[in-house]
Amino acid sequence: MSVPRGQWLGIAHLPIGAYLTAGFVALIGHAWGVMPRWLALHLTVLGAITNAIIAWSAHFTDALLVVPPDQRRPPIRRLLMLNTGVVAVLVGVPAGSNGVVIAGAVLIAGAIVGHIAAIARRIAVRRGRRFGWVAWSYAAAGGALIAGSGCGAALAVGVTEPWQSRVFAAHVLLNALGWIGLTVLASQGAMWPMVLATRPPAEAEYATRLTAVAAPLGLGVAAGGALAGSAEIVRAGLSGYVVAIGSVLFAFVRSAVGRRLSFAAWSMAAADGWLGWVAVDAGAAGGLTAIGQRLDAAVPWLVAGFVLQVFVGASTYLVPVVFGGGPSRAPRVAERLHRGWFGRWLLLNAALAVAAVSSSPTLRRGAWVAAFGVLGVALVLLGTAVIGSIHLRRRGTRAGRGRLYGVRERDGAPTTDGGGRGVD
Numbered sequence: 001m002s003v004p005r006g007q008w009l010g011i012a013h014l015p016i017g018a019y020l021t022a023g024f025v026a027l028i029g030h031a032w033g034v035m036p037r038w039l040a041l042h043l044t045v046l047g048a049i050t051n052a053i054i055a056w057s058a059h060f061t062d063a064l065l066v067v068p069p070d071q072r073r074p075p076i077r078r079l080l081m082l083n084t085g086v087v088a089v090l091v092g093v094p095a096g097s098n099g100v101v102i103a104g105a106v107l108i109a110g111a112i113v114g115h116i117a118a119i120a121r122r123i124a125v126r127r128g129r130r131f132g133w134v135a136w137s138y139a140a141a142g143g144a145l146i147a148g149s150g151c152g153a154a155l156a157v158g159v160t161e162p163w164q165s166r167v168f169a170a171h172v173l174l175n176a177l178g179w180i181g182l183t184v185l186a187s188q189g190a191m192w193p194m195v196l197a198t199r200p201p202a203e204a205e206y207a208t209r210l211t212a213v214a215a216p217l218g219l220g221v222a223a224g225g226a227l228a229g230s231a232e233i234v235r236a237g238l239s240g241y242v243v244a245i246g247s248v249l250f251a252f253v254r255s256a257v258g259r260r261l262s263f264a265a266w267s268m269a270a271a272d273g274w275l276g277w278v279a280v281d282a283g284a285a286g287g288l289t290a291i292g293q294r295l296d297a298a299v300p301w302l303v304a305g306f307v308l309q310v311f312v313g314a315s316t317y318l319v320p321v322v323f324g325g326g327p328s329r330a331p332r333v334a335e336r337l338h339r340g341w342f343g344r345w346l347l348l349n350a351a352l353a354v355a356a357v358s359s360s361p362t363l364r365r366g367a368w369v370a371a372f373g374v375l376g377v378a379l380v381l382l383g384t385a386v387i388g389s390i391h392l393r394r395r396g397t398r399a400g401r402g403r404l405y406g407v408r409e410r411d412g413a414p415t416t417d418g419g420g421r422g423v424d
Contacts (some may be wrong), residue, residue: 008074009322012055013386015083019047020379027372038093041299045175046108047086049307050145053183054079054115056318057138061122064131071125075115082111089156098157105153109146110180116142133212139184140216144178155424159177160226169226169234169292176295176302177241177337178219181275185211185248188268188421195317196259204251215244231288238283245276262380267313270349274305277356305352305370311379316341320383333385348374376381 023043029035062072088104117137151171187206193200218240227231278298285291320334351371355364
């Protein structure tokens, strides 16, 4: 069975939209004191963002490794397994059913193992490609999520101190800085030239390759230190991770010289800044318990400043390219997504900064309302663009074919052209 690229990516975005909508509802419920923060967090990160990572990393792996169209297999079965597991966890935790939670964690881990195996097969067949390190980073991120899910299942079942604080710190590190962070940092190394419409200088490419090494090593040291109960080891690992963030930001700055920056570029760079701030702030804490408390307190900034901001920024670039509906319609889609973009970007990051430094509860509450309001507007714009694309495809409208780096596969560079055959 042949599944065109735009069609399966469009289908994959339906649960993403559902999770994000439910997450915003849960966030409002949390603000009113009727829903736990845990629910809003896991609907957004475990539900929406994990779906997005599996879908887009599979797409980028095929494109960057220049996999022939007839060998591309969309991860539909893996996404079905993932969402079954996510729903089980979301139901099992509030119900207090350890069996359901464990079953959900096993399904999530199974989907991620399949994801890693699919990437490994691509790497084995398409050796020596310029961006092979990106695919390896995706595999490392998947390993981090498997370990992080195990930590999460342990927390849900119940562990006592001193293990509770250790496992919690490792859980946040592996899921936020690992599964999401490693994926984002690697993707940015490949996306900066696309977003900036330029070919990167050699030193920028070296910097992104350094990121691919320093980030997983730093994360592994930090998570291992957390489980071992050593704050010093955690700080050492976080220092390496901050070096990785600095490297990818250096690649951005070096590639951006003389270029006009877009909403996607500003958003992705700012998201890296918030990720770095969280890592530095956690590393500056005293003992392991204090590090865990800092990470817990920083979760709203991780979600809004890093996770959702980079999702919105990258999607603002990718949606017109992949879902635009053809050369005649894609520029109009991009124009709608970019309306008032600088004001929205400035308001979001200013609000996050105010929430971080203000001691006034009223001012902080107002800042969070502004921040999530801006993100909500961006997500609605993206959702309408994707739904409009699906509607056009059902009417038989031919989709446009966006290209990476502006060259075709026969020129030896990656491209987003092509569909997929079969279902993985």
